[in-house]
Amino acid sequence: MELFVEGILKAWNLIVSLDAEVYAVTLLSLKISCSATLVSLFIGIPAGVFLALSDFPGRRFVISLVNTGMGLPPVVVGLFVTLFLWRNGPLGFLEILYTPTAMILAQAVIATPIVTGITVASIQNLPANLKLQVQALGATRLQTVWILVREARLPLLAAVMAGFGGVISEVGASIMVGGNIKGQTRVLTTATVMETGKGNFDVAIALSLILMVLAFSVNYLLTVIQQRERPR
Amino acid sequence: MSNSKTLLEIRNLLVSRGGSRVLEIPSFVLHANETVALIGPNGTGKSSFLLALAGLLPLESGEIFFRQQSIVPGFSSTEYRRKLAMVFQEPLLFDTTVFDNVALGLRLRHMGSREIHERVHACLERFRIAHLADRSARKLSGGEAQRTSLARAFATRPEIILLDEPFVALDPPARQALSDDLEFVLRESGVTAILTTHDQMDALRLAGRMVVMQQGKIVQSGSPSAVLNQPVNEFVATFVGMENIFTGTVTESTNGLFSVSVAGQTIEIMGGGAPHESVVICIRPENIVISLVNPEVKTSSRNIFTGTITKVVQLGLFNKVYLDCGLSLVATITNQSLEKLVLQAGDQVVASFKATAVHVLRQG
Incomplete structure (x- = not known):
């Protein structure tokens, strides 16, 4: 108990004293996870819309693959991304293993199925005849997609939240493809693992607090947007 | 076209x-x-x-x-x-x-x-x-x-x-x-x-x-x-609300009128038909007139049946009267008529409809 209280106090000091290393780690975490979420939105939303609106053989199979991917274990992603980026791997020539770019790639692989899956569900949750109504109003294919995505914007915000939440808190893939290199690829989660291992509980607690505050702030912001739109 | x-x-x-x-x-x-x-x-x-x-x-x-x-x-x-x-x-x-x-x-x-x-x-x-x-x-x-x-x-x-x-x-x-x-x-x-x-x-x-x-x-x-x-x-x-629908057989046909036997009763219909031909006939409930039994009343209706009211269903603006005349007929009457005639189940009444009010469906 004493350890815990002491840890919290020291953590508080680290945070308010603007400890340079803690802040660098926090910023990098945000940068990597935001980029990864952005990449996953660019891929996941169009893919989800396509899966929800199109009709091709094997569509259900693909959707169940995506849904399984929503629970992809980060360590498995880390392993495969590492294998691909390894010196002799298919993408080894890029020489990005143990860089933030590799971490963005791994986190995007984790977040994309989440964003895709929620997008499919959001679009499919619209009234069955809405697509026909949009077409009946004279919409082209692009206009139809745009209007349906706009109609699903509130549940789609949940996709953003879930995607970001999934990658900011993920540690397995980041440590494997990033390597937790100080000043280069050390992020909040990997640093927490390391500090806990070293017995520096105060630093670990400080990092965890920041992590939770970050996750909360981003989700709070998105929730405010989502609820403001919702009629009371 | x-x-x-x-x-x-x-x-x-x-x-x-x-x-x-x-x-x-x-x-x-x-x-x-x-x-x-x-x-x-x-x-x-x-x-x-x-x-x-x-x-x-x-x-x-x-x-x-x-x-x-x-x-x-x-x-x-x-x-x-x-x-x-x-x-x-x-x-x-x-x-x-x-x-x-x-x-x-x-x-x-x-x-x-x-x-x-x-x-x-x-x-x-x-x-x-x-x-x-x-x-x-x-x-x-x-x-x-x-x-x-x-x-x-x-x-x-x-x-x-x-x-x-x-x-x-x-x-x-x-x-x-x-x-x-x-x-x-x-x-x-x-x-x-x-x-x-x-x-x-x-x-x-x-x-x-x-x-x-x-x-x-x-x-x-x-x-x-x-x-x-x-x-x-x-x-x-x-579907369009024809309630009196019967299957019958043509018995005779003369002078633009033909007779169809339905459940032992004979219905006269304008038009022609071949004897023994099987037909379906329909009469809209609003085309059936209900009157009290009174031998002095003369009517131009070709089809007149005496029967018993089996039930009266009130539907707000009008009423449906169900009759047993040997065949089961449904007639609609206004609230005013229902009041004037004081109709209720068990009463003896006369149901009549014109030969022109019967619509014939021929199968096939």
């Missing part, structure tokens, strides 16, 4: 949805400026028919011609779809204001904002929802929402408007009010329209032609009075 007034024509249409055949229509022609009521029970393909006409369903085979031009359903037919508008059973409004909902079709057509503003407001006025322009479409009553949906459809000034049971989800007062307003807008705009309904009153009031559908097929098409009074088969007769 097609002429200058033909707006839409269908040839050999087959449509399947979810693996089962929903439409089988060898031919159908829609003329400019007519209002057609598509009637039939639920699940009979009325909505699918409208969707197919709107170019929203893939066709298994057959063709749709708009002004003699063949239409390919789907996104390639945007130009055609922009000449039509469709209103669904549910309002299907977008999560934005009433104004933006009504403006959507015009924005899709890249119309200038000033013109959009004028057209939308004119449409909102016509459907009496101008005061709701800035309201969120999520906060409307059922009637207001369906008015918004109708305004959205009319705002694009379509050449053909397809209305799929636009009142079905509304409560009776809202329904009546909207039906009145829609009747006015349809007449004023003169737009070619097809509406599906299972309410004969709506069909009678709004439409110049009635088309009856049964299991994906058109079974009868004609003026409302033709469909109501000369149904082509038992299905149509039952």
Whole structure:
């Protein structure tokens, strides 16, 4: 108990004293996870819309693959991304293993199925005849997609939240493809693992607090947007 | 078949949805400026028919011609779809204001904002929802929402408007009010329209032609009075409210009258028939006259039966009297008549109807 209280106090000091290393780690975490979420939105939303609106053989199979991917274990992603980026791997020539770019790639692989899956569900949750109504109003294919995505914007915000939440808190893939290199690829989660291992509980607690505050702030912001739109 | 007034024509249409055949229509022609009521029970393909006409369903085979031009359903037919508008059973409004909902079709057509503003407001006025322009479409009553949906459809000034049971989800007062307003807008705009309904009153009031559908097929098409009074088969007769339907055999035929034996009774009917021919006859309940037993009353009715009232059902504006005259007849009478004659179950009465009031269906 004493350890815990002491840890919290020291953590508080680290945070308010603007400890340079803690802040660098926090910023990098945000940068990597935001980029990864952005990449996953660019891929996941169009893919989800396509899966929800199109009709091709094997569509259900693909959707169940995506849904399984929503629970992809980060360590498995880390392993495969590492294998691909390894010196002799298919993408080894890029020489990005143990860089933030590799971490963005791994986190995007984790977040994309989440964003895709929620997008499919959001679009499919619209009234069955809405697509026909949009077409009946004279919409082209692009206009139809745009209007349906706009109609699903509130549940789609949940996709953003879930995607970001999934990658900011993920540690397995980041440590494997990033390597937790100080000043280069050390992020909040990997640093927490390391500090806990070293017995520096105060630093670990400080990092965890920041992590939770970050996750909360981003989700709070998105929730405010989502609820403001919702009629009371 | 097609002429200058033909707006839409269908040839050999087959449509399947979810693996089962929903439409089988060898031919159908829609003329400019007519209002057609598509009637039939639920699940009979009325909505699918409208969707197919709107170019929203893939066709298994057959063709749709708009002004003699063949239409390919789907996104390639945007130009055609922009000449039509469709209103669904549910309002299907977008999560934005009433104004933006009504403006959507015009924005899709890249119309200038000033013109959009004028057209939308004119449409909102016509459907009496101008005061709701800035309201969120999520906060409307059922009637207001369906008015918004109708305004959205009319705002694009379509050449053909397809209305799929636009009142079905509304409560009776809202329904009546909207039906009145829609009747006015349809007449004023003169737009070619097809509406599906299972309410004969709506069909009678709004439409110049009635088309009856049964299991994906058109079974009868004609003026409302033709469909109501000369149904082509038992299905149509039952559906349009012919309650006295009997199967009988022709016994004799003389001088423009023929007799049909039904359950031991003889009914005289105008027209001709071959002896021993089996026929189905229908009499609309409102064409049967009920009177008290009185030998002095003379009537021109050829068919007079004495019988016993089995029950009287009050239906608000009128009443249904069920009789046993050897055959079971149903007659409708007004509240005033019911009061004057003091009718109740068990009473002896006379039921009469003219030989011209009997409609004959011939099988095959």
